[in-house]
Amino acid sequence: MDRRTFLSWVGVGTLASSLPVVLAACTSSDSPEASSPEGSDTAESAAPATTADGFTEVGKLADLESNGSVVMEDFGGAPLLVIFNPDDKTKVVAFKNQCTHSQCPVDWNAEEGTLDCPCHGSKFKADGTVTNGPAKDSLPTYEAKVDGDAILVKAG
Numbered sequence: 001m002d003r004r005t006f007l008s009w010v011g012v013g014t015l016a017s018s019l020p021v022v023l024a025a026c027t028s029s030d031s032p033e034a035s036s037p038e039g040s041d042t043a044e045s046a047a048p049a050t051t052a053d054g055f056t057e058v059g060k061l062a063d064l065e066s067n068g069s070v071v072m073e074d075f076g077g078a079p080l081l082v083i084f085n086p087d088d089k090t091k092v093v094a095f096k097n098q099c100t101h102s103q104c105p106v107d108w109n110a111e112e113g114t115l116d117c118p119c120h121g122s123k124f125k126a127d128g129t130v131t132n133g134p135a136k137d138s139l140p141t142y143e144a145k146v147d148g149d150a151i152l153v154k155a156g
């Protein structure tokens with residue numbers, strides 16, 4: 001093999017080995033052309049929709065009726081718990097689901113009508129006020145409402 005033929009083969013080999021890299025760069029998901037306008041299967045589309053007045057759908061009434069509560073692991077950086085308002089079952093009450101003692105998530109105790117902390121035994125009424133310590137402060141609540149079958153909560 002002479003020098004010219006050798007250099008020709010090296011050039012073809014270099015081009016062939018870099019082709020996959022070039023193709024990958026052209027089809028990167030960062031490029032606007034690569035993103036789907038529908039976005040139906042992206043993580044962003046899984047985020048709950050927020051209405052113009054700042055409410056976010058966090059669940060369905062059917063789920064609340066069957067489970068007794070609706071829980072969202074991350075609502076604005078903290079867990080969320082929604083229950084029916086015991087005084088008016090057409091309304092809902094939404095809490096930042098972190099016990100005010102040491103931030104354990106509380107559980108809705110439908111039989112007693114209390115929110116119970118499994119960590120150190122604090123109990124809260126259905127409006128969030130403390131009935132048993134060691135927690136001293138009420139559970140923070142969010143503005144919440146029902147619209148059709150949707151449970152809507154407004155981040156505070």
Ligand code: FES
Binds near residue numbers: 117122
């Ligand atoms: Fe709830 Fe301590 S974290 S009682």
